[in-house]
Amino acid sequence: KQEVTQIPAALSVPEGENLVLNCSFTDSAIYNLQWFRQDPGKGLTSLLLIQSSQREQTSGRLNASLDKSSGRSTLYIAASQPGDSATYLCAVSTDSWGKLQFGAGTQVVVTP
């Protein structure tokens, strides 16, 4: 059974520092990996999707890497801002129709 773990569970950094969020999964036979952001009381916003054949994806200040063989993904957020404060969720899919197995998330606080 696929298990997804996110470390750390919570992270607090001063504004301007780079954020590094880790995600690991036990079964390397994944179709894709998706990073989401969740604000309190809100739904999930898709940040980046990495297909299994890809090594990384970038969008603005966000960069996500994928090492399928070691079962790891890392989300980097450059030059963090208070508006980046949220819970970040990692999820993996083992089929093309996208059923996702989620990690528990990393709660990020960026202090001004």
Added chain:
Amino acid sequence: GAGVSQSPSNKVTEKGKDVELRCDPISGHTALYWYRQRLGQGLEFLIYFQGNSAPDKSGLPSDRFSAERTGESVSTLTIQRTQQEDSAVYLCASSSRRGKTGELFFGEGSRLTVL
């Protein structure tokens, strides 16, 4: 619509009552998913639709939970004889094979409180 729409956004009900939660996926998305998020916990998969059929309903916690989808569009999640442990945010997502294959887009959720 532009995004996944869910209703109601909030529902408070008494134990033992039935509730219906509705999801309108992004137009043209053939895959639809229901997830549950209890307070302070991660997302639990409930059921997945491909078109109007549900090839994977393995996450439904009991026979009090059911879901249907009609016209490859709207889906309804029904919880019968609600219990306090059903209190959670119920999230719906949709996905398409076009564009970024397998990317899921979520709605804002329906927050259910069972008194």
